[in-house]
Amino acid sequence: MNILAIGAHPDDIEMQCAGTLALYKEMGHSIFIAVATNGNVGSPDLSLVEIADIRHKEQAKSCDIIGAELIWMDFEDEWLFNDRPTRTRFIDAIRQAKPDIIIAHGPTDYHPDHRAVAQLSEDARIPSSIRLVETSLPHLDHVPHLFFMDNVAGIGFEPEAYVNISSVIEVKRQMLLCHKSQDEWMRSLYGDCSITDLMEKNAAHRGAALGANYAEAFKEVKTFPQSGSYSLLPQI
Ligand SMILES: [Zn+2]
Numbered sequence: 001m002n003i004l005a006i007g008a009h010p011d012d013i014e015m016q017c018a019g020t021l022a023l024y025k026e027m028g029h030s031i032f033i034a035v036a037t038n039g040n041v042g043s044p045d046l047s048l049v050e051i052a053d054i055r056h057k058e059q060a061k062s063c064d065i066i067g068a069e070l071i072w073m074d075f076e077d078e079w080l081f082n083d084r085p086t087r088t089r090f091i092d093a094i095r096q097a098k099p100d101i102i103i104a105h106g107p108t109d110y111h112p113d114h115r116a117v118a119q120l121s122e123d124a125r126i127p128s129s130i131r132l133v134e135t136s137l138p139h140l141d142h143v144p145h146l147f148f149m150d151n152v153a154g155i156g157f158e159p160e161a162y163v164n165i166s167s168v169i170e171v172k173r174q175m176l177l178c179h180k181s182q183d184e185w186m187r188s189l190y191g192d193c194s195i196t197d198l199m200e201k202n203a204a205h206r207g208a209a210l211g212a213n214y215a216e217a218f219k220e221v222k223t224f225p226q227s228g229s230y231s232l233l234p235q236i
Contacts, residue, residue: 062175
């Protein structure tokens with residue numbers, strides 16, 4: 001299968017579903033990571049252009065760890081909207097990856113860019129398979145399944161499926177550590193709370209629900225034409 005994960009910012013995919021992607025990779029599937037914004041506000045001292053360039057390189061390095069293809073949409077951080085140009089770009093990202101499964105943020109996430117990705121992913125999913133929705137790429141011959149992923153600290157997210165990521169937690173940690181600029185920024189904002197600390201606490205919390213050391217949590221989008229797709233998630 002082809003798996004496409006769509007995150008709003010560099011490091012979001014690593015936080016919420018990189019373990020699941022690593023498992024899919026081990027199973028022989030092809031992984032695509034799409035990042036909607038360039039993360040250009042994520043610095044206490046660098047310019048918009050400088051930090052965007054660093055974050056692009058950090059994301060590429062993380063993708064290399066699991067051999068994922070990076071789709072860098074390059075919208076501005078904090079200004080992602082569900083308008084026609086943006087939805088068209090999302091359709092093209094889906095058409096490029098030809099995914100069987102899309103994983104994206106959920107609609108109750110804390111960040112406006114995350115919520116925009118949730119809506120854009122859901123709204124681009126079906127048009128990506130419609131011939132007369134014309135973009136720069138040809139339409140798919142199927143409608144991909146869509147899962148929403150957990151959010152940081154899991155607040156307001158009621159999981160319906162868990163993936164045991166205990167065997168790949170180190171891969172997830174190493175991918176997250178590629179986002180060095182964000183680790184430093186998080187520490188400057190929240191003291192000792194690094195992005196890896198946050199990730200591990202969340203993964204351990206979700207793991208407890210599963211009786212595992214670490215897990216990631218998901219919900220399925222239950223709209224026509226698919227439902228009941230949880231068996232497509234990696235089964236450990
Ligand atoms: Zn984010």
